[in-house]
Each structure stands twice: as C-alpha cells, then as structure tokens.
Amino acid sequence: MNAAAGNTSRPDLAAMVVPLGRALMAAEQPVLDAHGLTMWAYAVLSHLDEAPLRTQAALAEAIHADKTRIIPVLDDLESRGLLTRRPDPQDRRVRLLSLTPEGRRLRDTVRAAVQEGEERLLGQVPPADREAFLRTLRTLYEASRGRPAR
Amino acid sequence: MNAAAGNTSRPDLAAMVVPLGRALMAAEQPVLDAHGLTMWAYAVLSHLDEAPLRTQAALAEAIHADKTRIIPVLDDLESRGLLTRRPDPQDRRVRLLSLTPEGRRLRDTVRAAVQEGEERLLGQVPPADREAFLRTLRTLYEASRGRPAR
DNA sequence: TATTGTTATACTCTATAACTATA
C-alpha cells in the first residue's frame, strides 16, 4: 500500500516536520534578535504586509495566536513606529492596522536575511527535488490550514 | 539568484513548516489519546524501538527533550509494562531501557494509524512530487539534526 | 570528585475570565 514497496518503515511525517520546524525557527532567531523582533512580531509584520487586516482578532487567527497574546506585540510595534493602530471611523470598537513605511522596510530586510539562510539550507537539495519540495510543502500547508487538522 | 526567476516572494520556509508540523501533531493527537499516550510517550516508544539506548540522557537528547522531562513518561510506560528500566550491572548508575513485546506491539499499532492519516494527506500530492518531497524532507531533517541549527 | 538519575522549585508561555468601550 506504499509508493515504494518494502519501504514500510519511513519515519512519521510529523517526526521530521516538527523538528525541522524547530531548527528553522532556531536558525532565524539570531536574525530576529538582531532587529529586536520576537517571532510573533515578525509573524505580525509578515501577515500585515501581504494582506491588510481590519481587526486584531482576524490577525490573531491568521497567525494562529490568541487575541490576547498579540496585544503586547502590537503595543511594541506601534511604539516603535512600525505599524499604526487607529480606530475605524465606521465602528470605533475596531482598530485598523497598517504597516508604516519603516515597518515594511524592516519586514523586507528581515525576510531577505531569513530566506538567505533558508537558501543555504536548500542548497544541499538538487534543483528538481527542490522545486517539487517547495510546491508540495505549499500544498500541504494550504491543506492543513483549510481543515484545522482534525 | 532564485531557481524560478520572478518568484522572489515565496513564504518563509519556517512559516509553512512550523504550522504544518502543528497540524500534523494535532491530527495524530486523537490516535494517541485512543491509546493513552502523550506525544512524548510516543516519541519514547518510537526511538527505543529503532535504536535501543543505554542511558536516559541519550534518549532525552535523541527526542529533543530535557532529561527531567521524560522521567514521568518513563515511569508511566514502565508501570504499564510497555518498557523495562533496569540498572546496568556494569555501571549501576545507568538504567538500561528496552521495549517489552507489548510496548513494541503498541508502538506498531499506533504508528500504523498515524501513518495512515498521513497517507490520506499525502494522497493529494502527485506521486512524483510526493517522492521528491519525502526524500527532500528527510535530507533537510537530517541536516537540521547534524548541526543543531545555529 | 564526577556522573546518572531523581525530586523540588521557579519561570515562561499560554489561555481563561473579568472588564471597558462602543454598538
């Protein structure tokens, strides 16, 4: 019932993906530290850049964080002039979030450095495999978001 | 400098791998629950099966756990007759760990169920991509273990 | 004195619940 016969004993997917994720996070930590960003702060910057969100709750959900968890993060980023948080005139309960130019710039800088490190790791992989890997990773990632893994 | 020109804006690897890992763990949680195993307990069973280890410290390191963290786990597994923990006659400070037949059986059962779920997820991926993905994942996983991600 | 395993303690991270303001 396996793609490759005889290969009944591959490691669990999770047993490889989770540690790899930990390693990737650890690898990008020094980059984040250098710019005074926590992982959550970087996640916020990344997500705000690609899709401006209306509510903090939506942002929290997008990055799989509790809504109470990102508040100190937003406080910090706002005080550093990296994003703005203004009441929506239409519904003053809601905070409109948007990246400042400096916020976008920082995000680009950090992302470039992060991906440079990742490229180094991917360098060990043959180009053909590499493309298939990235494509599949994306597919599985999207799939895992579609259904919250049940 | 990219494999595919113009594709400068791929998501960070970590931003896909980490959530995918979380989803995979969440997906296998019900299976573990059904057998009264925590994630750490399953990690212990898995690692003991493939390579019998001499010391608890070595086991802890192998599964990226603190040595103090696995002690309650070992207590539980031992009391359930899934593994034995005996002092090494050669050096009575050391505890020799080995899976009992029931431990191995449970491990096989759970692993089959876990991988069945993973196969379902992988079913969405074209066979060619799938092989490349698994091969590459394995490569990157090994690489990330070689250097503890610095 | 150094090392394996264990126990006790403290700390960090995360979520729950209570509160304010708008609607």
Next chain:
DNA sequence: TATAGTTATAGAGTATAACAATA
C-alpha cells in the same frame, strides 16, 4: 445585549537547581 479590544489571573509546560546513589 452583543462585540472588539484590553487587563488580570490562573494554569500548563518547561527548564534550573538542589539532591541521592554510584563510580
């Protein structure tokens, strides 16, 4: 009364440090 955001509190998970047994 219901919802967005915030604050305060409690809980889970983790690591640090002290301890006992053996070498």
